[in-house]
Amino acid sequence: MTLEISSHFVDAILNQSRAEYPNEACGVIVGPIGSGRALRMKPMINAAQSPVFYEFAAMDLLGLYREIDDRDEEIVVIYHSHPGSEAYPSHTDIAYAGEPGAHYVLVSTRAEIAPVTEFRSFRIIDGAIIEESVAITD
């Protein structure tokens, strides 16, 4: 499996992650149902406002699903940042992973590697983590 993602979205996710440091940043990229294409980015508010947890607010979550339902879209990418650890799914990430069809993108903005960042993509299905390659397009 490979995640194909526009460099604009990669830049936007990294910028959002830096802006929300030291808290976790989060959001989704959606695309037409069945296409698997990440075409429309929607940054979300981290209701937890925490460096070690992120969560979409309940009403934001409902609004997101209503909107993409109306537009015949689905969630293609769920992204969030790790401000203090590597870009790899935590136990909490695995416990909460509820979209088996989504690419889970993790970004690390931890201080030890700054200004370098990590950008990695995973599938998380039934508790198993499968890393996939990332193909950055124009």
Next chain:
Amino acid sequence: MSIEVRIPTIMRPFTKDQKVVTATGATLSAAITDLDNQYPGIGDRLLENGVLRRFINVYVNDEDVRFSGALDTALKSGDSITILPAVAGG
């Protein structure tokens, strides 16, 4: 008494891939019992130790049931339940 229930992707294996199903019940708790009778196993994905699982969001008519009585939320014919997995992590 018929209540529409919108099922998230992750639970559709229980409902034979149906996105929308119907249930009956005067409360959310009763509707989940009815759902589990129709689609065995789905109840366990919604409840843990008799309460709604932390990583599942349930809405009745677009209202988060955490603020309307959780499992005791009253239902009437024509109501709509939406189930969504939380998007969250650490």
